[in-house]
Amino acid sequence: MTDVDVVVVGAGLSGLTAARALQQRGLRVRVFEAQDRVGGRVRSATVAGAVVDLGGTFVGPGQERILALADEVGVARHPTYDSGDNLLLWRKDRRRYRGLVPPLGVAGLLDLVRVRSALERLSRKVPVGRPGDAPDAAGLDARTLGSWLTAKRAGRGTHDLMAVVSRTSWGCEPSELSLLYALHYVAQAGGLDALLGTRGGAVEQHFVEGAHEVAVRVADALGDGTVRLGSPVLRIDRSGDGVTVSTDDGPTTARRVIVAVPPALRRRIRFAPELPSAHRRLAQRWSPGILSKVYAVYDTPFWRGDGLSGMAVSDEGPVFITFDASPRDASRGVLLGFVGGDYARDWDAVDAAERRIRALSALADLFGERALRPLGYTDHRWAEEDWLGGGPTAAPGPGASGALHARLTEPVGPIHWAGTETATRWAGHLDGAVSAGERAAREVTVALTLEAVR
C-alpha cells in the first residue's frame, strides 16, 4: 500500500488540473510545489486597486479547456479592449492603424505578406503533435527562424516585426529559435492570426479576477493537505511497483507520478535510475525564453480619449508591445507592456527604479507624457524566478525540436509528464497547461486501471 495513488510535482495550472481530474476519479493525490504559492506561470497582483496578471493572462476562442475550467470554478472573463486605433512606433515615426496590418508602406506590406504567407504555408506541413514527421523535419530543425527569414530575403521591417512575434510568443529572438519548433507552434495554435489576434485570437479575453484565481480555486477544492507548498521535489526513485518521491520532508510513495514542471526544470530533480538519454537531452535543451511584464495603472484609461486602443508595437524597446488591460468598468486605466528577448536581458539586469523609469519612458513615447505619472506600477521578471527560470514557454534552439518533441509526453515507467509545453493544442498557453494536465491524468488512470485488471 502506497502513501497515495499519485504524486503530482508542480502546482501550476497543469499539475493542479491533473490532480483535480485524478481526485474526481477517486484516486488519492498529493501535490508538491517548490514555491510558496500555487499557479506556476500564472500569478496575479493588485496594483493601485487594479488586478493584474503577472504571468499567463489571455484566453481566446478554441481554448475550450481553460474556458471550461474557469467556468467550473466561477472565474469570469471580459474582452480585451480593442476599440480605437492601434499604434506603431517604427523608425521614430508614430503611426495609427486598425486591425493586425501595420502601416509599413506598400513595399513593406508586400514583403510582410509574402514572408508571412510562406511561414503559414510551411507551418501547415507540420503535423500537430508530431513535428518530427514533417517533410524535411531535420532540415527545418537545423535552422533558426532568423536564418529562415534571412534565406527568404525578408526586408528589415518584416524581420523586425517577426522579432516582435518571437519575443512575445517565445521570449527570444528569431535567431535563437528552432524553425521547426516555431512552425509547429504556429500550426498547433491554428495559424498566426489565431496566435496573435485580439478579436477572434488568443488575446481576446482575460480574467476579471486574474488568471491566478483559477489556480487558487482549483487548489482550494483539492482539500486541506493535498497541496504541499515550499516542498521542492529533490528525487524520484522508480521501481517495478511505483515511485518514491522525496522532498525535504521525507519520502512519499505512490503508484504513479506526474511531473508537471517546465521541461528545463526536470533537471532539478534527480531521477533514479536515470531517465533515458533523449529525455535528459530534452531537459537540457528546452530552456525557457525570457519575457517580463510591466503594468502601469492610471486613474483612467486616458488613451481611449485619444481614440487609441492601448495596443501598440514599438521597434525601440524595452517595452515593445502593449495592451489595454483595464478592468471592465474602466475604474482604472491599466497598460500592460511586454519586455522580451534581448530587451529583457538588458532590462532585467538593472535595478527596480531604473526598470520602472525605462518602462514608463517607453510608454510615454507611445501614449504621451501622462504615461510617466501612473498611480501604481509593477513589473515581473519571470527569468528571475528560481523554480521557473523564464517564460512564457520553452524556446528550444536549432536541432532540439524534431527528435526530442516526442519525449515531452513519453512516460518513463511510472513517470508521466504534464505542463503546457506537453500539450498538442495551445502549448505555451493557459489552455495548453489545462489540457496537458487532463491528458496526463487520463494516462495515469488508464495505466492504473490496466494494472488493476492484471
Added chain:
Amino acid sequence: MTWSHHHSELTTATPAQLWTRWTTAGYWHVDDPGVEWARFDGALVEGATGVVKTHGVPAQTIEFTRVEPGRAMDFTIRLPLATLAITHDMAPAAGGTRTTHGVVLDGPLHRIYALLLGGTLARGLPTVVRNVTAGALRDGDA
C-alpha cells in the same frame, strides 16, 4: 540641410555618472558594439581631438565640438564632402535624467551618407543609450 536622428530615454543615472561614461574613452567600445577602440589626445575640451576605430573601418580622427560638463558633449568626424556629428545631451526630467544621443549628417553629400550609413547608425542608438545608462549605474554602484 542636414539629416539627423535622435534617441532619448529616461534613466535614474545621475548627470555625473553619465558624464563620466561619455567622457571616458575606455568605455566607448563597451557601450557601442560598433566601436573597436577609442582614445583622446589630451584633455576633453572644445577643439580637442581623438581617434575612434570602428569595426571594419579605418581609424578616424574625431574633433570635440561641444563640451559642457554635466550637460552635453558632441564630436564630429569629417567625411569626403560631409560631416558626421555624434551628439549627447542630458537634462533633468520626470524624477530622473533624460539622456539623448543623436547622429547628424551635414554637407553636400549628406543625403548619400544618410542612405549608406544612416539606417545603421540610427538603429544602433537605443542600444548605445541603454548600454551607457546601464554602465553609468554600475559605475555608480562601484
